[in-house]
Amino acid sequence: MSEYVIKTTNLTKQFGEQTGVDCVNIHVPKGKIYGLLGRNGAGKTTTMRMLLNLATSTSGEILLFGENYQKNPKETYRRIGSMIETPGFYENLTGSENLQIFARLRGQHKKDSVQNALEIVGLDKETKKTFSNYSLGMKQRLGIAAAIMHEPELLILDEPINGLDPVGIQEVRKYLEMLCIEKGVTILISSHILNEIEQLADIIGVMHKGRLIEEVAMQDLHQRNRQYVEFVVSDENKACLLLEQKFGLTDYSVHENGSIRLYTNLEMRSKLNQCFVEKGISVSKINISEEKLEDYFSNLIGGGEIG
């Protein structure tokens, strides 16, 4: 099987004269969380719809689990859980009844899968309330429950945290992380909230005006862009030893000309400087990098904010 659970080649979607998605090449590795970022109208949802076979592509290729998605759609899509924008459910039914319908339609499911899914999203107590009486946050939770209840290998979630309160956002984030780490579930998640993706994703893809303009591992991006304090010291080896042994700081990188970039505990810089000097290391420069991830993306998509 291919190393990528999702791989698209020149995926394109045109709406008449307009190009909604333009030659997008996405690579989602197995067991990773891929964050798709972009402003409203960037083409994220259209891309996800095409991946889910809800919209046909004008051109290009989609490989899911290493196979063309149309080769064996029934088996392929059984392995996928999804939620596209605001989840849709039958208004006159309770959350449990809605999930029962989807479970029955899916055929293969454990007896307690509905109850488990509801417990995970915290809706197991809402036994009487029909979907029409759900709040936006509850609707979103039910959408997540529907996406995960058959224990999929791949989750495609479009703006799943929309409408959730901060506690709910944190819960969903933790659950998705758990799914990815403990169960090896691959997740493609879109959002316009940079902070959320930053905390969750292993890889990010940035879409702008229908094109994927960046696809990069979060780790690389952090190294490249995140805020850091830079020390230029006379003896970088000795300084690194101090950072690790005395302060327990390991998230740093060493560069040319005695430059050390420290990515965490930036507020300790004066204390570190004092320590370096006391240990006979001369510090010729201390500099705080001002560029944040947000600034990086704003620059990338030509100003303004994500979303």
Place this chain on the structure above:
Amino acid sequence: MVNLLYCEFLKLKRSKMFFISILGAMVAPVMVFAGLIKAKITEPDKIITYSDMLEQTNLYVLLLFGVIVYGVIAAYLFSREYTENTLKSVLTIPISKEAFLTAKFLMLFVWMMILTAVAWVSTFLLSIVGNAAQFSVAVIMQSIKEYFLGAFLLYFTMSPFVFITLWLKNLVTPIIATATVVLGNVALANEDLGVLFPWTSSYLIASGDIEKYKYSTEIAIIIIFVVFFIGIFTSFVYFKKQDIK
């Protein structure tokens, strides 16, 4: 397919539309019963038979109120998936679009038959209440045949309303379309051209009145099935090609 059909029934739990449709199916029997009561008051000597009651109700159902009720049900079954945004949840299970549409058409058939049964039972019970005359097993059997044959044929004329719903994704347009068809029924019910109008000919075939007109039953049946296949074909092709939002 059994699962899909079963789920269509589950979707109707607590649905107001189901009860409204039951009430809708009882409108014609109640109207005919009201006519019977009126006749009893104004013309005490007039004999109103079971046959009169059952035939009149079937006429009102197949030519007037039933067309609207069945058209609304057809529109509701399909449009709710758009208005409640459920298509993206159902089709990604995955359920093929063809199986999904087929289940909907089957559900429409079952629902129409249930409403036909409701209309017949209501009429029969109201005939008993109204002390209708000349009860016989032959009349009952004949009326059951006419009710279900009429509903069966009318079912095949519903597919264009399904296409209109899929195309415009709302309830209002199919209702306007069914109202237009009802006007056509009123205009053509006693005309030769009624045989060529599938929504009228369903009743004419079921009631046997078609023999009075110059066009044959075969022509009427062919037209009904041509309309059905056009509706089915356009619905499937359109739905298959359409992107789900």
